Amino acid sequence: MSADNQQGRLDKDWIVGFTDGEGCFHVAINKISGMSLGYQVLPEFRIVQHEKDEKVLFQLQEYFGFGGVRVNRKDKNGIRKEFRVRGLENLEKLSEFFRKNPLKTTKMENFELFSKVLELMRNKEHLTEKGLHRIATIASKMNRQVKPIFLRRK
Helix, strand or coil: CCHHHHHHCCCHHHHHHHHHHHEEEEEEEEECCCCCCCEEEEEEEEEEEEHHHHHHHHHHHHHHCCCEEEEEEEECCEEEEEEEECCHHHHHHHHHHHHHCCCCCCHHHHHHHHHHHHHHHHCCHHHCHHHHHHHHHHHCCCCCCCCCCCCCCC
16 A cells, blocks of 8 residues: 555544544533423534645544534634534444544543433433433533533522
């Protein structure tokens, strides 16, 4: 195999290292009046890169066989693009990858919290007030930020 072909292929160890440096496991809770509890739980995984490095985002999409590459934001330094994975089925596949190929940094803690949210959603607990509160508490501990818990018990 030529050197060019080897450089163009991603392997699991490279993906783990790249995710440790650039990846983000995130859980948003959006207020949406049409939902039964008035909120939508939206877990997602993303890696953001400058558009000049978008090739690696498409390689990640090809490696996993799911997710999408889209514009993340535009700023004075150019366009940022992201590889983003949403949807419980695809996030479960992604989680399985990281369970088999563990992250090496504190990002592993975020992944573990993220995985708990996916489990709660798989068990439909996000559709109950108690489960939604539990997810909000878990999400508040992710990504080194303590977010205010916006849901109040009645």
